[in-house]
Amino acid sequence: MLSPSRRFAVGLLTVLLAVPSARAQVRYQILLKGGHVIDPRNQVDAVMDVAVADGKIAAVRAGINPAEARTVVDVSGLYVTPGLIDAHVHLFATTGMKGAWAGDNSVLPDEFSFRTGVTTMVDAGSSGWRNFEDFRNRVIDRAATRIFAMLNIVGLGMLTDVPEQNIEDMDPKTTAAMAVKHRDVVVGIKSAHYQGPEWVSVDRAVEAGKAAGVPVMVDFGYFRAERPYYKLVTERLRPGDISTHMFRGPVPYVDGNGKLLDYLKDARARGVLFDVGHGGGSFVFRNAVPAVEQGFYPDTISTDLHTGSMNGAMMDMLTTMSKFLVMGVPLNDVVRQSTVNPANMIRHPELGHLSLGAEADIAVLRVMEGRFGYADGSRGTITGDRRLMCELTLKAGRVVWDWNARTGTDYRKMTSDYGVRDVDKIILPPKK
Numbered sequence: 001m002l003s004p005s006r007r008f009a010v011g012l013l014t015v016l017l018a019v020p021s022a023r024a025q026v027r028y029q030i031l032l033k034g035g036h037v038i039d040p041r042n043q044v045d046a047v048m049d050v051a052v053a054d055g056k057i058a059a060v061r062a063g064i065n066p067a068e069a070r071t072v073v074d075v076s077g078l079y080v081t082p083g084l085i086d087a088h089v090h091l092f093a094t095t096g097m098k099g100a101w102a103g104d105n106s107v108l109p110d111e112f113s114f115r116t117g118v119t120t121m122v123d124a125g126s127s128g129w130r131n132f133e134d135f136r137n138r139v140i141d142r143a144a145t146r147i148f149a150m151l152n153i154v155g156l157g158m159l160t161d162v163p164e165q166n167i168e169d170m171d172p173k174t175t176a177a178m179a180v181k182h183r184d185v186v187v188g189i190k191s192a193h194y195q196g197p198e199w200v201s202v203d204r205a206v207e208a209g210k211a212a213g214v215p216v217m218v219d220f221g222y223f224r225a226e227r228p229y230y231k232l233v234t235e236r237l238r239p240g241d242i243s244t245h246m247f248r249g250p251v252p253y254v255d256g257n258g259k260l261l262d263y264l265k266d267a268r269a270r271g272v273l274f275d276v277g278h279g280g281g282s283f284v285f286r287n288a289v290p291a292v293e294q295g296f297y298p299d300t301i302s303t304d305l306h307t308g309s310m311n312g313a314m315m316d317m318l319t320t321m322s323k324f325l326v327m328g329v330p331l332n333d334v335v336r337q338s339t340v341n342p343a344n345m346i347r348h349p350e351l352g353h354l355s356l357g358a359e360a361d362i363a364v365l366r367v368m369e370g371r372f373g374y375a376d377g378s379r380g381t382i383t384g385d386r387r388l389m390c391e392l393t394l395k396a397g398r399v400v401w402d403w404n405a406r407t408g409t410d411y412r413k414m415t416s417d418y419g420v421r422d423v424d425k426i427i428l429p430p431k432k
């Protein structure tokens with residue numbers, strides 16, 4: 001990765017090279033012109049141009065010569081951010097037995113990713129060591145979206161009718177071995193939906209995480225008196241481990257005076273990470289609003305995307321981000337929590353920013369203004385004056401979503417036979 005001074009030097013070199021030639025040479029495939037760039041990792045928050053060459057970020061600065069780009073896209077009035085990373089989704093679709101949670105509730109990635117500016121998704125434990133390779137073959141290796149996965153500590157993952165209660169199938173050693181074998185894709189271990197009074201599902205996930213050298217993400221399942229939530233985040237999880245569904249109803253947030261409870265800050269000081277994982281019913285404004293008001297922001301915003309949440313109050317990544325925006329989290333932080341923070345959380349620091357040479361995963365977002373209603377997982381609502389929508393998405397420099405047809409050409413300016421391939425023949429009917 002280039003340091004800021006090195007980036008400056010490279011930028012300067014690009015300027016110097018551009019000056020002498022009277023007729024500019026085309027050096028960029030695509031130039032996003034005049035957008036407000038928010039790249040928290042590089043402390044960029046200003047109107048700038050972004051140029052892409054060979055699928056990588058080639059220049060980020062003001063005043064790039066449009067003649068140097070094959071395609072120039074006017075994105076003035078819009079925000080240009082790194083491609084969004086949704087760190088909690090479910091993608092092991094249409095498989096397993098009838099009634100199996102992940103099989104019946106998962107979605108396929110490309111149908112939901114690019115249209116919301118998401119270029120990277122992390123499946124949160126839909127599969128375990130017994131079926132991860134099937135999942136990889138069926139979904140991960142066939143998607144255009146970049147997919148990572150966390151392995152469920154339960155060998156069958158979420159593909160049984162009684163998901164994730166089988167202690168016999170929680171095998172840290174074999175889980176860790178599978179994670180290591182697929183190190184290019186597996187970025188963590190997941191414990192979820194556990195109902196019993198013991199810590200076994202959390203502890204075995206942590207054991208597997210230690211053995212494989214990856215973080216653990218915990219969905220705390222049933223909140224039982226025998227294993228209180230505060231102990232999960234202040235004792236059981238390690239620094240870098242993740243508590244997802246952070247704004248679920250039973251998570252204690254404030255005392256009788258409405259003051260944020262100290263254990264949350266203690267957990268954060270230990271290095272435990274807090275992830276939104278909105279889901280169908282794992283997010284209440286009753287918890288999120290006072291947390292945001294008192295500065296306890298999520299480390300990562302994620303959807304817990306599945307068929308239930310996407311047709312419910314969660315909807316998609318941008319709706320989830322918009323909720324934090326209207327609760328009072330500054331846009332720069334909302335973008336940070338949806339780009340560089342999840343990239344670091346899954347230990348893929350090459351993602352989530354627009355550094356020179358980085359993969360050109362880019363989202364171009366509009367902040368709509370008006371009156372918008374937002375619901376939580378229990379039909380609690382707030383209203384807000386802004387809402388994010390995605391105008392354009394690039395994955396590795398390729399346009400994969402273009403809501404306003406910004407990268408096309410007025411058809412009247414195209415050739416008289418455009419849309420006809422070499423193999424096609426246009427045959428007119430005989431004249432009458």
Ligand SMILES: [Zn+2]
Nearest residue numbers: 088090124304
């Ligand atoms: Zn989930």
